[in-house]
Amino acid sequence: MIAAEDGAVLAEWPLASLQLAGKAAAPVRLRSGQGDARLALDGPAALAGLRAAGAPLRPPEAGSGRTILIWTVGLAAVFAAVLLLLPRLSASIATLVPVEDEVSLGDSVADSIELMLRHPAACTGADGRAAVEALVRRLAAGRESPYRFRVEVLDSEVPNALAAPGGRILMFRGLIDRMQGPDEFAGVLAHEMGHVLHRHGLQGIIRQQGLSILALLTGGSDLSRLGQAGSELGALSYSRGFEREADEAALKLLAGAGLRRDGLSTLFHRLAKDAGGGPAFLATHPPLEERALLATPDTAGSPAMSEAEWQAVKAMCG
Structure with a gap:
């Protein structure tokens, strides 16, 4: 797949690398597994030709954003807990230092x-x-x-x-x-x-x-x-x-x-x-x-x- 504007080639994405970057509704956004760039199409009808040409167009993994959020909140909680416990644990930690x-x-x-x-x-x-x-x-x-x-x-x-x-x-x-x-x-x-x-x-x-x-x-x-x-x-x-x-x-x-x-x-x-x-x-x-x-x-x-x-x-x- 070639993305161009005014005759200038902006990017070349292999069809096999194409993925949906969101829901299959206007505007349709595509991404390539080879980078972080996004391409917006006019609507769902534009997907038919791509699928017919062999593009897999896999939807984004369900829950990926939620997973990242959970991990972020979890890490923040761990750091907060450690910082709150450090005053109480400082004597024990100090004994570990030669x-x-x-x-x-x-x-x-x-x-x-x-x-x-x-x-x-x-x-x-x-x-x-x-x-x-x-x-x-x-x-x-x-x-x-x-x-x-x-x-x-x-x-x-x-x-x-x-x-x-x-x-x-x-x-x-x-x-x-x-x-x-x-x-x-x-x-x-x-x-x-x-x-x-x-x-x-x-x-x-x-x-x-x-x-x-x-x-x-x-x-x-x-x-x-x-x-x-x-x-x-x-x-x-x-x-x-x-x-x-x-x-x-x-x-x-x-x-x-x-x-x-x-x-x-x-x-x-x-x-x-x-x-x-x-x-x-x-x-x-x-x-x-x-x-x-x-x-x-x-x-x-x-x-x-x-x-x-x-x-x-x-x-x-x-």
């Missing part, structure tokens, strides 16, 4: 956050660095963990601290400047270590990047790319349940190290009253009145650092 992959993901997250902050300089004062590392070892001692905690102090005015998946913790000068003693530093550090131990960062990214996780599980993505896709600060904005777990872990770490446990409480309450420093750090935390563990702090224990060590930490950024 620690080495979580560490790689965490590095991507931390690098992306530093990029967002225009690469603040790392504070490398040797005495302060040694004091921080000694405190990390003291808090982690006696606690079985697959993670190696890596604490970076960054020269940024952002009054915050963040724990990326896999053990990398970012402490910003803007928060340290608002601290009044090493016990407050130890409280924040222990709190962020609690997030790492409970894999909150990984769970947060799983919750935020539901569709990417689906692609990963079906072989269509790469874990390291999730760090780029889910590395916004929102990925590390934990739920209130996560914050309470991190509080509990912090108090256990401090008690296990024989350190005072009132630093986190005094810092949080002071920042809550400080309009310049409170909101940025406390924005992702539940209200202080809901954090019973901070209401009655335990002052027993030794200081987290000597005064000389604390001054070295505060001077790390120069």
